[in-house]
Amino acid sequence: MPSRNLNIILLTFCFSLLCFLTHRRAKPAMLVGDALDLINNHYVDPIDEETLLIAAMNGMTSILDQNCEYIPLDAYASFQDSMSQEFAGIGIYVEQPDLTKPVRVVTPLVGSPALRAGMMPGDEIVKIDGEDVAKLNLKEVSARLKGPINTVVYVVVRRDDQELSLSIDRSTIELESVIGDYRDAKNEWVYRLEDDPSIAYVRLTSFGEKTEGELRTVLTQLNNDFRGLVLDLRGNSGGLLYAAVDICDMFLERGRIVSTRIRGGKVYDEFDAQAGTLVSNDKPVAVLIDGNSASASEIVAACLQDHQRAVVVGTRSYGKGTVQNILPLQYGRSALRLTVARYYRPSGKNIHRVKEAKPEDEWGVRPNDEMEVSLDETTLEKLSKRWREASYPSLAASSALQLHVDEQALENESTEKEGGEGEELSVGGLSLDPVLRRAVEAIDADRAIDDEQNDNVVPAAA
Structure with a gap:
């Protein structure tokens, strides 16, 4: 057989195989697409195609674990903002407890354009750029307040019985994830307890792209000038795995921080501490957790607990021991949040709480002995x-x-x-705060043990 004919046969075979594999991948997508078209064309009532798509995506992710979800177009930008810890807007927290009433301001952020313009907690937002928004929902009002940097938004707020017109410049709003016990006269965080300045206090509200740098700056400024450190992770639902790893490394000289395993239990990645710490090993550390401390918060608490580098105080954590990747869809306009691995603490245990888990099962991070303190x-x-x-x-x-x-x-x-x-x-x-009080007691007890051990050391004769 001529070589030319053989080449044609081989090319035909490869092309046919490619078509077959493509068809296998496209067949489920075609089924979903056909169903969307049939519903859109023949359902008794008109229905938005985007609504149908979201419902289909939510249906697929519903049979996976509770941490998987479809992030649609209108939510993906906000999700990216939360991870990058910044967004373009006027800098306010808003709420709408009563859907029949206007959205109201919880508080303007410190140093924000809204605060400079005179917006106050409790203000009801009734107009934006001349449009009546008193009957719009929270999402719609928030979308109208956001916009390009260096543009102006005109807002009318209702304060008591008066309506006030405010002109507010939009700018980049940076979200803090590392905060202290209180602010001083200059509106700067103080990372020491107001009641006891010899105790350093740092609260992490999330694990974003800037969290590691924020905490590194704080610990460098404190320069180990404290008798103990409280790391408050209560209410922190987590964030980036790498931020949690970097923060653990600030407290450990060596040892395993966390490992991840993918499908089949295969070890995918292992993270170990590098030499050098920002918090001296002779400084007692207490980590505060509660039922809303999850994911990256649990990585930090479990790691420092397993290495006996910190005492964990509070209540049992949430129990989220899985790792999610954000996989872009629609050319980056939406995304799929998909569980791709489980993480394991240094002891080798996975703290994930499965759907059918019972209270007596092993999940989450538990406080140390005699360190469980709840809040009414x-x-x-x-x-x-x-x-x-x-x-x-x-x-x-x-x-x-x-x-x-x-x-x-x-x-x-x-x-x-x-x-x-x-x-x-x-x-x-x-x-x-009884949890904080118990943490300080634990720090003092740890120091007392160290002091007693030092007193029992007999110097050698010179």
């Missing part, structure tokens, strides 16, 4: 209020008197329980 609803509300007002001083002005009354009542109650004896608690986090 009243205490949690007071603590949340203090956190908000510490973060945004504009909130404190309107409720400073009530905050003082609440804390004074708490102090009086504590004194009564102790029979009128004992030292009066100062106004601050320690007076409100």
Whole structure:
């Protein structure tokens, strides 16, 4: 057979195989596409094609674990903002507890264009650029407030019985993920406890692209000038795996931080600490967690607990031991959040809580022995209020008197329980937060053990 004919046969075979494989991949997509067309053309009521697509994607991800999801076009940009820790806007937190009423301002961020323009907590947003938005929902109002940097948005707010017109310049708003106990007179975070400045206090609200750099700056400035450190991860739902790894490395000289395994239990990646720390090994560390501490928060808590580098205080964590990748769709306009691996703590355990898990099963990160401390609803509300007002001083002005009354009542109650004896608690986090108090007690106990061991050391004769 001539070689030319053989080449033609080989090319035909390769082309046929390619068509077959392409058809196998395209067949399910064609089925979904045909169903969308049939519904769109023949369903008794008109229905938006994008709504159908989202429903189809949600249906596929619903049979996977609870951390997989389709991120549609209108949500993907916000998701990217949260990971990059910045967005273009006016810098406010808003809420809409009553859908029949206008969206209202929770607080303008410190240093934000909204704060400079005079926007205040409690303002109701009724008009944006001349359009009545009093009956629009939260998503629609937020979308109208955002826009290109260096553009102006004209907002009318209702404050008490008055309507005020504000001209606000849009700019890049950077979201903080590393915060302290309170702000000073210059609106700068203080990373020490207000009640006890010898204890360093750092709260992480997320694990974003800038979190590692933010924390590195804070720890460098503190320069180990403290008797102990509290790392507060309560309410932190996680974020980037690499941010958690880098933060663990700030506390460890050596050892495994976390490993990940893909389909079939095959080890995909292993992360180890590098020599050198930002927090000296002789400085006690307490990590605070609760039921909303998840993912990257659990990586940090589990790693430092397994290496006995920190004591974990609070309540059992959420139990999210899986790793998700964000896979772009529609040329980067939407995405699929897909679980691609499980992570394992240094002890070799996976802390993921499966759907059918029971309380007695092994999942999540548990506090150390005698370190489990829970908060009742009243205490949690007071603590949340203090956190908000510490973060945004504009909130404190309107409720400073009530905050003082609440804390004074708490102090009086504590004194009564102790029979009128004992030292009066100062106004601050320690007076409100039993989890924080237990953490400080653990730090003091750790230092007391170290001091006792040092006292028992007999110097050699020279």
